[in-house]
Amino acid sequence: MTPSPPAPRADAARNRKHLLEVATRVFMSAGTEPSLREIAREAGVGIATLYRHFPTREALVAAVYADQVARLTEGARELITALPPAQALRRWMNLFGDWIATKDGMLNTLLAMIESNELAHDQTHTDLIAAIDDILRVGHATGELRTDVTAEDLAAHLIGIFTVAPLPEHRARADRLLDTLMHGLRPKP
Template sequence: MALEEPRRPRADATRNREQLLAAATRLIASAGPEPSMRAIAGEAGVGIATLYRHFPTRESLVDAIYRDQVSRLTVGARELLAQFDPPDALRRWMSLFGEWIATKNGMLDTLLAMIESGEIAHAHTRTELLAAIDEILEAGRTSMQLRGDVPAADVAAALIGIFTVAGSPEHTAMAGRLLDLLMDGLRPSAAGGSRPS
């Protein structure tokens, strides 16, 4: 007797899940307290039962958002490199990172509790993000468009610093200026080659 193939999720179920993730991400990234599950369902245009069918708990929803955002950053690095030269790809990736930080801050209480309980491996996420930065830096080193002496961890630390002081919506212009300054520091000197460390 032939084994049955596992059923794929119905198209409307997949669409509902994507709508819920997008709506939750928007609400969580906006200023204010963590939104209620009912508010998220309303924003997605689905009933509360549909939300709980996909995400039985707030933790399961936060976990899905977190993993979705990290995936977008890691996949985003490769996609940006396929479309832009390394400096432009890195600058655009920095903006994606800022969006991730905003989302992360919006669900900080739940996220910290999940990291503490071991439900989310924080170290694994750090490794993935540093690998994404290093992929762009390596392309820039090879093309001699970015300095060869700056590790990914330094870039990540600088980004966290920028979005700590200029991460709120009213500081968007300042964040952009600071990111541009960071990019200027990541380019090789006018004399050519990497700057001395």
């Protein structure tokens, strides 16, 4: 039996988490894919520190992508336990918008990784649809959300909204469109 690798030191784990947070923020606000040097500079670390945690651009992109998907799937579970279903769904829509915006800042790398099968895009789709479905199921059970809208329908709506109102520059418009969508997701009296 092969022993598992040792857990990272606390400071190394903090550095990695900080780098992920900064990279996410930089990817979200970038018009084009930022350089790794730019991300390191923004994080206040040297490029060697970034490379120690993420030896390639692809490693960083994969980590940011996985972190964002985890935030979406775990966020759905947390929101439906903390809020009424309609509020949980609306808050989750904001998380989804942040995920889309982050993907836009690393799109070329993501597409290349998907093309080369380095990224499990199909699994991500399955996980996100399941997260939406979890919120919808609770909303259907409480009568807060229409029962004739599927998770696939909602995902298509969200992609459309964030295509015409990309974040962060069009946040106000995206919020209006999301609020309109939420209005349409409520059952007719």
